[in-house]
Amino acid sequence: MKYDIKKIASIIGAPYKQAVSDYGISVLLTDSRSLTFPEETLFFAIKTERTDASRFIPRLYSCGVRNFVAESYSSEWDGMTDTNIFIVPDVVVALQQIAAEHRRRFSVPVVGITGSNGKTVVKEWLYQLLREEYTITRSPRSYNSQTGVPLSVWGIEPDTELAIMEAGISQPGEMERIAKVIAPTTGIFTHIGDAHQENFTTFEEKILEKLKLFETADTVIYNADEEEVAAAITKYCKGKHLAGWSKHDPSAPVYVSQIEKKSSSTRIDIQYSGETISFEIPFIEEASIVNAIHCATVALLLGISPAKLSRRMMQLEPVAMRLEVKEGKNGCTIINDTYNSDINSLAIALDFLSRRDTSKEMPRRVILSDILQSTSDDARLYTRVAEMLTRCGVAHFVGIGARLCANRRLFPEGSEFYTTTREYMASGSIERYSGELILVKGARSFMFDEISEALSLKRHETILEINLDALLANYNHYKQKLSRPTRMICMVKAFGYGAGSYELAKTLQDAGCDYLAVAVADEGAELRKTGITMPIMVMNPEMSAFDTLFRYNLEPEVYSFRLLRALSRAAEAQGITKFPVHIKIDSGMHRLGFTPSDMPELIRQLSRGTALLPRSVFSHLAGSDDIALDAFTMQQIERFTRCAAELQRSIPSPIFRHILNTAGISRFTQYQYEGVRLGIGLYGVAPYDGETGLKCVSSLKSTILQIKELTPEETVGYGRKGKLSRPSRIAAVPIGYADGLDRHLGNRKGEMFVNGKHAPIVGNICMDVTMIDVTDIECAEGDTVEIFGNNIRVEELAGKLGTIPYEILTSVSSRVKRVYYRE
Template sequence: MDYTIAEAADILGLPCTRHGGYVFNELSNDSRRLSFPGTTLFFALKTATGDGHKYISEAYSLGVRSFMVSARPSEGMDDAAFLEVPDVLSAVQRLAETHRKRFGCPVIGITGSNGKSVVKEFLYHLLCREYNIVRSPKSYNSQIGVPLSVWNMSSEHNLGIFEAGISMPGEMERLERIILPDIGVITNIGPAHQENFRSYYEKAMEKLKLFSRSRSLVYCSDDPVLSRAVKDSGLESIAVPWSRTDRGAHIFVESVSAGELSTTLVVSFDGKTRTFSIPFTDAASVENVLHCIGVLYCLDSRLLDNSAPFATLEPVAMRLEVKQGRNGSLLINDTYNSDINSLAIALDFMSGRKKSGDYRTTLILSDILQSGSEPEDLYRRVSEIVSAKGVDRLIGIGPVISSFSQLFRMDKSFYASTADFLSVLRSSDFSDELVLIKGSRNFHFEKITERLEQRVHETIMEVNLDAVVHNFNRYKSKLKPSTKMVCMVKASAYGAGAVEVARTLQEHRCDALAVAVADEGVDLRNHGISIPIIIMNPEISSLNVLYDYNLEPEVYSFRLYDAFVREGVSRGASSFPIHVKIDTGMHRLGFSPEEIPSLAALLKGQNVVRVKSVFSHLAGSDTPELDDFTMSQIRRFTDAASLLEKLTGDRVLKHILNSSGIERFPEYQMDMVRLGIGLYGISMSGDTGLKNVSTLKTTILQIRNVPAGDSIGYGRRTYVERDSKIAVIPIGYADGLDRHLSNRVGKVMVNGSLVPIVGNICMDACMIDVTEINAEEGDTVIIFGDSLPVSYMAGILGTIPYEILTSPSPRVQRVYIND
């Protein structure tokens, strides 16, 4: 829907502004993700981690001419329209609130601790044949995500489904005004985002504020916290509870019968009984489906007469995956949503992964189903987005997109079905390409992914890039806006894979990266990383490489300094940045404070290099017992750095804090900090607000029955004392699993239960005892991850989480996910 700047000013109560006739129909707060800049309103947010006003000029250069700001640029941009407001976020929410009120279709609002996105996608699957639905892309449920989601409403839609998430009291009232749900669902109340609430009850009361003007509220009345909160919120009059124990509930669950691959639900309501078969057996999926039954009951109970859509529900892969493909290609698998909004999001992600000039970009796209738009209008819009994102090649699959092939101007080919495409697909068709695979579930694009991915091992390391961003922003929020941050991506980003982590950090405007050796920096440069890279342990043999690839060395000795300057003289270098390391008590690398005058004299006598920063390393910032020593290090560093500045006459950046230093000594953040292990979700001093980044997982290859008295594995080190079920999993010490975990020392997790490793760990496999749990061949096995943190394994082995994270070998494929 089009708005003019003048209309927006009127909504916000602002005086008339220049260029009031400018039209916009899209909102964006990210200059890196602009599909149609000419019709986009760019809103410059100030947050704890950044200021969008810094990117106004970038957005302007890309073609944006409509802006919402809290401070107008001092000069230039005379042909741009500026809406100047005291609070940009509130103003954007006000626009979305007004936009929402222009549409009278029913809206479903979903909140809760877990399951919001799954319930939303299940509802879409169950209702898309009856309604033209607009819904939140992915998990857009925040103070920013909700207005962006609701902005997608148009006159074509006759049902909306939106998520709302909060992390502290006082947030839900804003989201309620924007979503204004007619039907509400609260999925459950659990530990997620608990840190800012005193109790589950308080969190439930806050979440229920989403439904203050709703006509129906679906929830499970078997939850005593929710039931009490619904009553105390005054929402009993709109409550539509379902229950397994209370026959007085609107919807009563008569029975839940789990089979091997499916579950049969028998429910009763209004004197009727209905049976639904769902292709899930886990408790969470059953609960999510029962919420959906409640919503359909509220929307139109006749919808429950047709049980067929329930039988075709599919697991919701709520995250985008990045996998290594054949012939040097990179695959981006995103079949979570198939609509035009999620397509633009996925294409933005692909753009961030493209190496400058190296990757050809290919989009494999299916028909977009149930869009509600006229097909020609829809695919013309798709063509515009695909062209705007710079896609080199399109492979369209499906009868509808194929019929509009003439709308696409890039290299293209079309196929009526997935089977037709697979019949002509050769692995050599894709080489050094960045391939986005985006298809509706009916097209079974997983078959395409299987053909194109380079997968030779069941054991993988799953790396959550959204968790990296979350942790990055969490630490950034502890800093002053002026404090810079260096992120450590050495040792292959602590095992996570340096290239993808570095790309993610660069995209989120990290100030600099740091690696251990020059080869690591060269690899990042070769993969398109352009931000500053510090080499922490440079060797004299690599000095030429540092100059060639613009890699900034840590300088820790006179020998290294002399060699680096000589190399620079031979190249005619000038003011090449270096980082001076001072040893304040750790006694690893660095100049002693007493050597600073001699170093300063050398620095003043040349112009080949310039000191960009001076720093030191804290030896025990995570240990309260060592706080006196930490403070002595900080004092020694401050004195030495000040002396260096005084003697050289140059102002340099100073930094001494690492991850635990940021947590425990933020008052000493100085000009810059270095974020290492905390970036990967591990706090050495107890920060519980971090998210796990890396999950090492594998699968059960075989389960065999072993009689009592028999032995397991090489050397017959383990004998079973009872008839046992022993599972074999394809991970061994060649994959990085420490052999000291053999013979019941270590444990892994299968279906939520810890089970012991039995026998000696082999090179490529090991055995686990699954006698006491339900386990089947093909089940997932967690070595470490969310539910089994690396600190658990580190504790067993008497080591540190760093060693565990960096242990998985290169043959363990890294699979990157983006929630």
């Protein structure tokens, strides 16, 4: 659906002076890197504390975009006479105004979902339950923010019969704006938790803020057993149909009379409108049960029969809310997205593909199924798909499904087409792929997980999951503490604290990070080879690595006169001048660096030649996380400040200063100077007890290989150390000390997390296998086990071992596969 540009100007109240012929706008763009159809795009140059997206307007103009919304005009755009540039007070508000007007054009029922957890799962399960009755438009993935909501609502088309939208907030005042965009007719309050509580004065304030979504709703669905939520809804949603469900109150509109958990499924009995309705879901976790009851309530209110509901509930599929990046065979990298199949999610996946390899050295291949979740006619749909693939630089295309086969003429010559996944798997094509970046994108019914599995490099069943969205959230958590000019230096040394360097570096580069810091030159060289172009600091440069520093433009730390002289001679020998270096000051930690008494000689040697040029001067705080050491920390800062000033007076070019580490950013923000270094906090580990709001980045997981029933007289493991005091169920998990699991956690000192409960480790930890006691846990072979992550925090594990989180994270063996994903 297209909007005339004159209509756009009217909606946002911007002066309109036609510069060129009328444009039809079908794409609202907020991220310049996600450009697909420039001639139909309206770009919103959003300004934040960290960046002003109006700086991307010239580049987008060169790519063919001619319509822009910004908050101020720049003379840099004077030459772009064939453009429409709308100047508004607030770009995000303008985006929301356009989406709200689009929403007003449709009288279809809209389900609005809010809460702390479960929004995306409820949305996707509702889609699975209702897609046979309705043509549904829903939020892509977790598009529930101030910008995500309008982009989601923009997807409503004339043939949409039902819309399902998420709404998320993090602070007061946000919901009112996006509530006007969604304008739901039915509201769902999923669950209230502690997320973002630091931004609200009370728990009730957060609940009331979320309830603003339901102002236009006729019906509100909620868990009546959450007392604070129920009280607020009863008080503030008067006059609406309140469809609260309860496990305890038989008088509730929906009464959950029985829940029976089995080994791999759960039976739920509910009483609704005088009728008892039974259904089963293929999940046993409490969160899944709650989400399923929300969905069942909505389905019944929309008139789905109990028989249909019962059948479909058992067919609910897990919601893989993420794009996974996996190591593939023959040097390939696999992006696995068998989450859903629609044109919007394809655009998101292709954008993700483009950002994985900015150097474009790896040929890009896309394996795509028929797009089932679309109401467009096939010719128009697949013409658009072909254009998107071309714009993304896809070299090889594989189409699977009858519709793609029927429209093969729309795709480039050399594309492959198969009617079924089985036919493709039998073709042998997979074995010929080498050194490619491959996106596997398809509807679940095509069983594309088989393709992903066949492409993936096989290792054992223990993996380290890295949540790139959590990494970004932590980055922004600290970035918002800084003034705008302050540089952020992110530590990705030691293989990215065990998480893997490249994916983290690429994500941080895309986020606008100023510098990366690695331990040794070889780490930096590997990042350069994979397309990382941002400045890289090397913290421990070796004398033998000078050529690597020069070749890959890596900026070394200089901490001693010996290193300074050797590096200067090496640069002079190659005719290099003004090579950037970072001067390390020993302000009191006494590890590496020049002492205050060294400053005169340091200045003399730096002034004597032109080979090296100080880019920054820095020091390291010994105890910024410990309030008992605050006096010493201030001593260090004062010492460093004097040394930095002395150095700057002798060097004509500006030198930026940085002394704050992760704890320092939060506790000594006033000394951020021109730069800070973010380390352990980036990975979700709080550097001191008072730090809150961080998200878990790395989760070490495995699976249950086997479960055995043992009697009390039997023992478990080497040396018969695993004693049993009762009849027990013992599960074997394929992780051991060779994978980085510390042997001191054996014999019930440590535990793992299985299906919502903690399972103690029994007996000695072996090289490759560990046994856990699952006697009191409903579980089966093949179930997932968490060693550390959201449920067993790295800090908790470190405390048991008398060590620090750094050691836990960096101890995970390289044989453990890293799996990267975006939510």
